[in-house]
Amino acid sequence: MVRRGERRRGAAAQLAAAPRELFRPMKRKFAPSTVLGEEQTHEVHRLSMRILSEIGLTFHAQSAWDTLEAKGCAVDRETGNVRFDPAAVEHFVAMAPGAFDMAARDSAKTVHFGGDSIVWGSASSAPNVLDQERGRRPGTGADFQELLRLGHMMPSLHVMGGHPVEPIDRPPNTRHLDSMFDWLTLSDKVLRVYGIGTTRVEDGLEMIKIGYGIDEVELNEVPHTMSVLNVNSPLLVDEPLLLGSIALARRGQATIVSPVAMSGAMSPITASGSLIQHNAETIGVSAYLQMEVPGAPLFYGSLIAAVDMKSGAPAMGVPEVVTGAIAAGEMARFYDMPYRTWLGSTSNTVDSQAAYESMMSIMSAHMGGAHFVHHGHGWMQGGLTTSFEKAMLDADLIQMYDAIRPTIDFSDADEVIDAIAEVGAGGHFLGSSHTMSRYQTEFHTPELSDWSNYELWEEQGSTRVIDRATHAWKELLEAYEPPPIDDAIREELVDYVARRKTEIGTADIA
Secondary structure, three states: OOOHHHHHHHHHHHHHHOOOOOOOOOEOOOOOOOOOHHHHHHHHHHHHHHHHHHHOEEEEOHHHHHHHHHOOOEEOOOOOEEEOOHHHHHHHHOOOOOOEEEOOOOHHHOEEEOOOEOEEEOOOOOOEEEEOOOEEEEOOHHHHHHHHHHHHHOOOOOEEOOOOOOOOOOOOOOHHHHHHHHHHHHOOOEEOOOOOOHHHHHHHHHHHHHHHOOOHHHHHHOOOOEEEEOOEOOOEEEHHHHHHHHHHHHOOOEEEEOOEEEEOOOEOOOHHHHHHHHHHHHHHHHHHHHHHOOOOOEEEEOEEEEEOOOOOOEEOOOHHHHHHHHHHHHHHHHOOOOEEEEOOOOOOOOOHHHHHHHHHHHHHHHHHOOOEEEOOOOEEHHHOEEEHHHHHHHHHHHHHHHOOOOOOOOOOHHHHHHHHHHHOOOOOOOOOHHHHOOOOOOOOOOOOOOOOOHHHHHHOOOOOHHHHHHHHHHHHHHHOOOOOOOHHHHHHHHHHHHHHHHHHOOOOOO
């Protein structure tokens, strides 16, 4: 008799022989949930208009004031406070498109934001990196490249959503050049630029044109990248991110407008207060960007999280986050904008807490109707660390949720009746023809789970999930092959980076 472990090893060998899947588009299979309903959704909008018209947002960007005044806003030029005309906000927010594509270097990996599509990104912006063997450490360029290669190999990761870890050994003023070179050569999936000021944006777009082999007209025809504009909650809009977003919009690229509503710290402690402030900040900034570039592609971004009142640390993957994500999704649909949320964990190690907090985040993304999930692979310790093992765990959990069946297929009903008759009372179905024809494909098999009985699990080394995750990321990196890129394009990218580093030198960049 073939033992279960041997069957699984045999199946693994067959999978290893098959072409490796690098990209798997995903769709939400269930209708988004609601916590507000139509009446409360309109009430959140009305109260957000009160904030924008009576309290206002403060824009630390004098370049925005003329446009805001011209569109009917009251600007205090001493403080930068801007009070909005609600009718103008509604008019301009309505100009944002309800859906759009984003082009990848490999056109087969282009993604769609809208409808029932759900797109998963990499972790982003963590200062530290962690794996079981090398421990926790500040991020480097080598770690950054390893995580890019790993992300390229993961079918559930669709977007290189920023620095999976900050490569702090690279100079801050030219870091974006090396990062763009790595994104464009180590993977061919959709990538994100950093929109801190205009220099990073302009360099990023020029390198995308080179790497994709396109001209300015083709760049502007469809979004090829995005950046994130985090409102400095409460109510403050910083100039560098605003300028970067405008530079992107003027060249047809997308911005995620995403306040950070840490309830009790950066927004009111109640769910109602955080949602109202978060919504006001999102639509106020979105309206301004549409004033500058009508029709610019935008995301309704959300990062609503609780705060541990004992330590002040963000609490991720908790019930309040799920409620907030569902409510923010309702508001995104109210304004007909693609919705971005996030996946995170506060856990300090890859353990059961990391797993259940991640699954709560994944569930909230699906229930909220998310189109893009930022920080989707490996983000932990409240966003301070990206973990190789956690990236593998997140990928496994994302694929498990994606495998949930929204319907039951009854097309085999006659075979089912025959199988029941064949087995009879008190029998078993393990060897029935109905089972034997389907056992290899009927069930989703998680990558990291071990379904062996206790004795076999012990015999094979008593491995934990984190051990299997370590083995899995090493295996993926060993199998990594860089995507093809024309030698002339690579050389042009090398020359561009070298030239711009010389031009920038040691100067700060805007």
